[in-house]
Amino acid sequence: MKIQEYADRDMLAIDVANAIAGELEAALLHHDMVSLAVPGGTTPGPVFDGLCAADLEWDRVRVLPTDERCVPGDSDRSNERLIRQRLLTNRASxxxxxxxxxxxxxxxxxxxxIESLITPVLPLSVLVLGMGEDMHTASLFPGMAGLGGALDSHAPPLAVARPETQPESRITLTGPVLDGALSKHLIIFGAAKRDALDKAMSLPPEEAPIAATLTGMTVHWAE
Incomplete structure (x- = not known):
């Protein structure tokens, strides 16, 4: 794992968008179809704004969310909504x-x-993750029912998550799919999340699910 620190969030967004575009371009040289898994939430939006303009063969890129809430696609809580509005536009449309x-x-x-669509493009070419202050990532939450199975090395690609701390069920990529991505990026902002990441590095994944993905991870951090 390596940590890259930025003077501000704008610089982070530009750098991460350029890095992802370069990795996708390299992957497209060797594969007919490549895969990009991205989170929802507000954090990745500025990265998407830059990435969507990248000059790539986007018709050969399969984009999927790292997790999704079981809500309509036009809901404010839908990751699909953000991804379609901010990433699947411009050249990336x-x-x-x-x-x-x-x-x-x-x-x-x-x-x-859904797994039948995902399996052909595994391992993921590029993965972008976020992390909560509780050290969850995707929809793998500490202490939730079924977490052990979703983190198991033999887990299927997807799991249904029903964390008690959340208002709706979710579908999430599982630990081995996330950790097995060929290129991995974690974007976090602020001191609290930096402290949470430091804490996660000394905890088992059952207590800090983000820990299951950190091998080979590039962490991008700005205040």
């Missing part, structure tokens, strides 16, 4: 999007269908 949630269907019922 032709990228193939893989949703993790299908409205009107039970999460457990659609996992095989």
């Amino acid at each position: 032709v990228a193939q999007y893989v949703p993790l949630y299908v409205e009107g269907k039970e999460p457990d019922d659609v996992l095989p269908e």
